[in-house]
Amino acid sequence: MAKTNKSKSKSKKGSVKKSSTNKPKVLNPFEVHVNRQKFTVAGRKLKNDKGLPGVSRAKAIKKRKATLLQEYRVQHKANKFDDRRIGENNKGMTAEDRIVARFTAERNRNRKKTKFNLADEETLTHRGQSLMEIEKFDNPRSDSEDDDEQESGRLEAKFVSDAHFGGFLSRKEETENSTQSRQNLIQELIAESKKRKAEKKMQNEKTAELTEKLDADWKDLEAIIYQSKRLKHNENEEKPQIDDYDKTVRALVFEAKGVPTDRLKSEEELAKEEKERLENLEAERVARMHGKYDGLKPAPKHRSADDLDDGFEYEEDDPMLSYDADGNVQISDSNLRVQSIQDDDDQEEGSEEEESEEEGSEEEGEEEEEQESGDEDGEAEEAEDEDDADSLSDLRLQVSEDEEEEKPVKNNPKKNKKATDTRPDLAKLKEMMEQARKELPYTFTVPENYMDFVELFEDKALAQQSVILERMIKCNHPKLGNNNTAKLGALYAFLLQWLNDNTVDPPANKFVSNPNEEFLNTLLPHMFEVVQLSGAGNARRCTVAVLTEKYEEWVKSGANTVPPLDTIIFFQLILHIFPTSDFRHPATSPAVVFMAEILNNAAIHSFRDVCNGLFICELLTQYTSLSRRFLPEAFKFLSDVICALAQNETSPRFSDELKPSDLKNENLLPAAIEILHQMAEQSKANVPSLPVILKPVVKVLSGVSQERIKKLGNAGADSIEGLKNLCLKPGRLEVMMMEKKRPKPLKLYEPRIEPVIYDGKRRVDMSEKKREKLKLVHKFKKEMKGAVREIRRDQDFLAKVHLKETLKSDAERKAKVKDILGSLATQAGELNKLDRKKGKKK
């Protein structure tokens, strides 16, 4: 109850204050009660040093009367009358205020219905006539006319004064005209007023008619007047002819201003930039290799909502494919133009040098880009043969051929020999490509689905496929349209599938070069380019999906075989598409684990298994060529193979079905030894325990007879020698010691300086939480006390009211009793009186 009292009192207080502000408060000194203080403290302000007990008590009583008493009165009543007319309970409002308030409320209520109907809000009137009608402007009558008419309808003042008020002074006349009866007079009067009215009406009509006529005449006349005026004007002035010069000046003023462009970079600068870029990339790669990449690259800054996302490739969980409005492949005009230019360019390759400067700006942009995204390693060659400068990707095969010719011989002789072996092939391929270029159409769209893709690529020679891909990538370059990135992403997926479908296994028992090599070598450069253009996220998704599929397939088949080439070829693909030197990479790491499992689990059933296993090992040496890490499974596999081949030792890895004769191949053992040697050489620096790993193999190899070694060829013999060296002549081992950590400096705290305020308040050092809690406890106590006090006072008040009522009813009763007794006494007295009278009479 106390609570409701308080809330109600607040509103009351407001009104009280209002009234009190009007009159200055006069303090009655007798009403003031001063609380005595024991000690006076300087600077302390007290709230309750004096009070007005009388006033506050009166206030409290008044409040209770308004609230508690009302409640007390309706205490046992089930219903009550609630007057909800507006302002009825508000004593501050006058009757007029209330009416206004109610009217407003009603208006508002009506308006609510047509809140948004702005047109017919309400009809505005003027003199009872709606303004809408007046606004038709059909000859409105002026006010004065109306006035006249009104006036005319009335009697003349003179007549009125005469007829109605007798006309004291003109009584004489009346007597003279007494012959005319009063009735006649009135009739005459009426007739006259009617006549006047009619006259007035006639006149008005006439005026209106004339005005209309005048208006009509004016309209006829108007045309003539204006025409003459215009004629005059024309004769006087003749417009000056606009000068060509002015025209040009104006055109120039409004023409878009040219923006200063960057200076064209010289060749050295370009080379330097390229070098810097490559150095940066290399530094990043090395950092990633050591697995501490995070610090080097600045973290991506704030990305605004408008960010086009063209800076970084973020990994997304759900790839979003975007399509055109119609969902078709559309090539814009500019796109087509570029293509046509390119096509010309393709046809006239011989005279390219001269033309290159004349070519459109678009082509130049294209070129720059190509240089950026395309070949990065051809530093020297670019200067040498300008033919290749514009589109290295076109001539990838040619370039490499040239390289082979010009490069100083630094590889081992075997490889060089191979290169010369393949030369005729390359020349032939080049020829074929030339032919294919001429035969094929110039533009290609990316197929919508894989079926279309297969249709396009089926029965085409490799050279043709290469050309198609090259043109397809050019036509769908991401810079040409926003949808092309997605298209190229799809193209990558198709290519993966194409690669999967067209991989062939080599014959089971022969030692041949990879039959897919040419196929892969044709596709790879294009796939690389597609990946560079379509983004790493897509490439990773597709590749990993393929890898997972292959892995599941392999696990389903028992997880103990060497998979066929159509699986291994994807390891090779990953090797070229993704950086294998990263410490951890979302695409290469799973591939590595897969390969490790193959090498660990695979049982060897056939000659082909050994070959494929060796191929995986070879791939692994490429994987680790930069990072120089090692995979124990590969070492184990190789040493198993070597032991089996060199000593005919049986290992659990080789199945019983395999006959020793199956593995008798001249080339197998040297290949395995070479790979092992290569692998060991790579990890020499990083793996101090390499001799331990190699020990069993070297032991076996030492047992091989000299004749056998001679049979292995030079490379094999060299590798054996190298392995022996690695194993038997290890370098010194560094005793392991943890890196000395810099001693941790003692933690030094700054002194905590706090302002000291002497404001008389207690400042206990406690935590914020505790202080808050104490505050709440204190507040609760205070409120509790206040509430109890209020309740007690309420009780007091009610008791008083109760007492008053009792006293009042008692007094009433007393008075009534007294009344009745009185009347009874009178009655009795009168009766006695009568009796006495009777008695006297008697």
Place this chain on the structure above:
Amino acid sequence: MISTVLNSSTSIFKLAEDFVQSRKNANNLALLVEFLASKSNVNSKLTNCSILALQTIFTHALAERNRRRGEDCGDAENKYQEWIFSKYEEAIPLLLNVLKGTKHPYSVREQAMVTYVNLIKLESLYVNKPDSKDVFCLPKLKYYNLLKTVVSSKKAESRKSKVQTKLLNRLSEFTALHDVALQTWVSCVTLTKCDKKVPTETKISNILQLLKTTAIPSLNARDKNPDQLIFPNRAKKIPRKFFSKKLPHAIDGVWDNIKKWHHTESTLHETLLLLIEKIMDNLSQPKMLTDFLMTSLNYGGALSLLSLQGIFNLIQKHNIEYPDVYSKLYSLFTPDILRTKYKQRLFFLSDLFLSSTHIPESLVAAFAKRLSRLALTASTTDALIIIRFVGNLLIRHKSVQKMIHNPEGGYVDCDPYVEDEADPCNSKAIHSCLWELKSLQNHLVPGVAIAARFIDDKLPTVEWDLADVLETKYCEVFEKEMNKKAKEITLNFIPPTNEVLEKLKRTF
């Protein structure tokens, strides 16, 4: 003649039905028994039906006999019952014949076995109620015969042994019940006894398999879980001393017999498994096992491992001292043992063995060194386990930490560790360093490389939980690498030109 009457499954079932309906058709029983006994019958479907029919008939007849037991019935009735029981005794060996023979497929043989068990169960329930002296739940001889039949198989043919396994599995449904298990153990004492004839390898493995599936009956089950008995209401009748005296006696007897067999490697393997899992804890004198375990310890490989577990149990529970156990354990760690399926057991056991704080540091160092050497050629998953294991060793034994942090520093010309030393304490491993772990930091699989990085930092105070990695498989590592979220996916920036491709031009 019989086969002309009984030529379809319906006619066989009809015979059984008629028998149940009226005594007039009592001769049907004779007909069926005769049919089952006839050599000419090779139709397995009809055999199956006749087995089922016999089961129906005997279930009915034996129950009826039980009902009439209290009544005073005439001579004729007694004679009838006698006749029926004689037929029963005749039919039982026929069922065993079906079970034993190889001419019927597995399903029929299984049915014969199930019917056999059901019938002897009924017999025990209604006819030959066990007396209080020698309480066995099932008729002794008949149950023994069943076991003998199941266990003995003539040839170790691969397909047949599979059937045998299936039969044994089916039988294990009964032997898992505690009172049947008790009887099985007792019966097996006779079953395993070899007087003069040496049991074949197949038989040995069958018996071992039977014992492996047989539960160790517990007194607890008798008192608290009567539903784990074949005759729940006889639970209280089985005397307590059966569990306290007769069972250990039976197990002792079984073990004594098994011990004497001539074991091959595979049977020894199974024997050790049985010994560790079942017999060892219930023998009256487990210390007697020491000799057997010692012998098998010298076999090497998984056998050594299993016997080592037995020895560990002996050491732990029976205070046996075995001086050479650490060097034996040390010699177990070879590349081959990582390929066996007992790899987890090995690591778990050696973790227990090496958890003692009272072993010399040279020993711990030798183990750490040997294991690290193993990791150099081990698979990725094994490498993960070994790295954790060695880490735990280093955490546990502070003094061995000098293998990863030798404050003296400097260089050595070669590793002082002697690999071929049999005694781990003399291997000088403590003077060596764990360069193997340093090498593993360059493992191509990132998970392993990261795990091996622990040597670069201060070691944690709490050991790693080995159980996390013990069960790791390649596919999990693969999955983990697949699902690793990368902040940024990097691409190769060197295009695959012919020069690059040329590197891979080795012919295969």
